[in-house]
Amino acid sequence: MTTGLFITFEGIDGAGKSTQLDYAVNYLRSKEKKVIQTREPGGTPISEKVRNMILETNSPLDSETEVLLMFAARKEHIARVIRPALDSGSIVVCDRFTDATFAYQGGGSGVSSSRIETVEAWVQGDFQPDLTLFFDLPIKIAQRRMGQRKKDRFESEALDFHERVRHAYLERAKKSPERIKVIDSSQTKGQIRELVQAELDRVCT
Numbered sequence: 001m002t003t004g005l006f007i008t009f010e011g012i013d014g015a016g017k018s019t020q021l022d023y024a025v026n027y028l029r030s031k032e033k034k035v036i037q038t039r040e041p042g043g044t045p046i047s048e049k050v051r052n053m054i055l056e057t058n059s060p061l062d063s064e065t066e067v068l069l070m071f072a073a074r075k076e077h078i079a080r081v082i083r084p085a086l087d088s089g090s091i092v093v094c095d096r097f098t099d100a101t102f103a104y105q106g107g108g109s110g111v112s113s114s115r116i117e118t119v120e121a122w123v124q125g126d127f128q129p130d131l132t133l134f135f136d137l138p139i140k141i142a143q144r145r146m147g148q149r150k151k152d153r154f155e156s157e158a159l160d161f162h163e164r165v166r167h168a169y170l171e172r173a174k175k176s177p178e179r180i181k182v183i184d185s186s187q188t189k190g191q192i193r194e195l196v197q198a199e200l201d202r203v204c205t
């Protein structure tokens with residue numbers, strides 16, 4: 001039986017996920033919670049290799065291949081890290097998860113949602129995050145925040161790719177308002193941190 005809590009952080013590149021995830025992990029630990037911090041794609045040695053294959057390659061990669069690689073890495077991550085941690089009662093905080101596949105490979109690259117749902121059902125069954133925080137920000141602001149940082153495969157995509165990714169996230173949030181909370185990420189780090197803490201207090205009783 002799953003006893004822990006699975007919380008995912010989502011958003012376009014540069015939306016402030018990692019910044020808030022670090023705050024959240026510290027906050028939960030300050031409340032004596034057992035917390036596992038992880039990320040996707042990645043989170044296990046093999047899944048991190050898949051991450052590098054997807055993000056660092058310069059060769060073209062078919063979008064459906066990308067979906068399958070993401071879910072292969074995810075299957076491993078769930079089986080070896082996420083499930084065991086939840087079963088032992090930990091809170092698992094994950095930087096990106098399946099919503100990102102729907103947003104990037106679906107919205108961004110045009111893979112049909114029904115195809116992604118098929119693989120999702122196979123890999124996850126009915127396993128879903130208990131809470132997803134979606135950090136929403138206009139693309140231009142996110143890109144300004146990232147500055148001159150070296151770009152990975154997705155960050156190098158054109159503006160309209162990122163617009164489609166953002167739109168896909170917002171559509172998903174509309175469909176699952178109980179699970180996915182939209183956070184206006186144009187606010188200051190401190191303001192956002194307070195909103196995140198309020199959400200964490202709500203789910204971590």
Ligand SMILES: Nc1ncnc2c1ncn2[C@@H]1O[C@H](COP(=O)(O)OP(=O)(O)OP(=O)(O)O)[C@@H](O)[C@H]1O
Binds near residue numbers: 018185188189192
């Ligand atoms: N609310 C904020 N206001 C201004 N700058 C911010 C805010 N939140 C984060 N930043 C800055 O924006 C940059 C991107 O933030 P961060 O790395 O947390 O985003 P991310 O969503 O994790 O990005 P990526 O998807 O590329 O990992 C960092 O330099 C960070 O310090």
Ligand SMILES: [Mg+2]
Binds near residue numbers: 017095
């Ligand atoms: Mg990050």
